[in-house]
Amino acid sequence: MKKIKIKSLTFGCLVACAMSMNVTAAQFKIALGGNEGSGQYALSTKFVQELEARTDDTAKLFLNSQLGSEQNTVNDAAIGALDFSVVAINNITPFSPTVGVLTLPYMIQTLDEAAKITQGEVGEQLINNTIRDAGVRIVAWGYSGFRVLSNSKRPVKTLDDLQGLVIRVPKNEIMIDTYRSWGINPTPMAWASLFTALQQKVVDGQDLSLIDIKTSKFDEVQSYLSDIHYNFLVEPMIMSESVFQEQTPEVQNAIIESGKMATAHSLEFLKxxxxxxxxxxxxxxxxxDEVDESEWIERATTAVWPKYYESVGGVDKINSILRLLNRPEVN
Structure with missing residues (x-):
């Protein structure tokens, strides 16, 4: 009987240990709007690799908006129904307006400027603001490049060429107002619906990074590219703040360090x-086609920037960023 008892206790310990391991090891879900080969995918796969090397946790990617539109995934993360999501920064703006400073037309004019803004003091402030406003934490910064204009009808080299085209934009007021400043009324539309809309000629064109245009095979439904630079596509990975706070300090630190590694990888991927x-x-x-953007810049910055001074943090906040970038301040 004694021998049987020892075996029973040993088996019980094994079961208890196994149950403990199952409880402590997380299986995170990460939503992406993009597909394999995109900037979002490069950021996410590096993050998962680093996180799994540092912890017993695992993570699974859900590509091509499988878990909903980017704005929906921000909301799901905010309420703790989703662990992570990678989204264009403009899709966080409705939940935390100050990040809209990164969407102001021509605010970011180079990759180096994007990195300098997001990885310094300004970036830390935006992280804190999204936690406060939206209940999500930016854990990594993704860089996908400038949103160039594509369309199926004609070359666009001037603002006159743009007139009459039906252009899709994300559901973001700053981007909508930018196109309005150029003389057209764009069509707001979720990313998941875009390819079909282009294919069926519901819209003539859109803007997106070169990498995403390639991986999404937009060349099958678009013929012309115009090299505009009004919006640098910053695509952070966000995490539900409530889920983050549920983790041990060790896992929290692993998430932060994995995010730093993923951020650095994203920069190199884009280059x-x-x-x-x-x-x-x-x-x-x-x-x-190359574009002389002088008039594009003048119209957009004059009409759009003042409208959003207050929502993005005020003129002083904008000027602090412009000083950081060694650019002229605004009044």
Whole structure:
């Protein structure tokens, strides 16, 4: 009997240990709007690799808006129904308006400026603001490049060429008002509906990074690319703040460190892949046109910036960023 008792206790310990391991090891869900090969995918796969190397936790990616539109996933993360999501910064703005400073037309004019803003004091403030306002924490910054304009009808080299085209934009007021400043009324539409809308000629064009245009095969439904630079596509990975606070200090630190590694990887990915994407799209038959943006810049900054001074944190906040970038301040 004694021998049987020892075996019973040993088996019980094994079961208890196994149950404990199952409880402590998390299986996180990460939502992406993008597909394999996109900037979002590069950021996410690096994050998962680093997190799984540092913890017993695992994470699964859900691509192509499987878990809902980007704005819906922000809301789901805010209420703790989703662990992580990678979204364009403009889709966080309705929940935390100060991040809209990154969407102001021509605010970010180079990759270096994007990195300097997001990885410094300004970035830390925006992280804190999204926690406060939206209940989500930015744990990594993704960089996907400038949103170039594509369309199926004609080359666009001037604002006159743009007139009459039906252009899709995300559901973001700053981006909508930017196109209005250029003389057209754009069509707000969720990302998941865009390819079909282009294919069926519901809209003539859209703007997106070169990498995303390539991986999404927009060359199949678009013929012309215009090299505009009004919006640098910053795509952070967000995490539900309530889920973050449920983790041990060790896991929290692992998440933060994994995010830093993913951020650095995203920078290198963009530097390596953007020019390759451009060359591939031209090879596939798309026409690529340079644009003199002088008038585009003048109209957008004059009409749009003042309208959003208050919501993005005030003129002083904007000027602090402009000083950081060694650019002229605004009044």
């Amino acid at each position: 390596r892949e953007e020019a390759l994407a451009k060359a591939e799209l031209i090879k596939r038959g798309m026409e690529f």
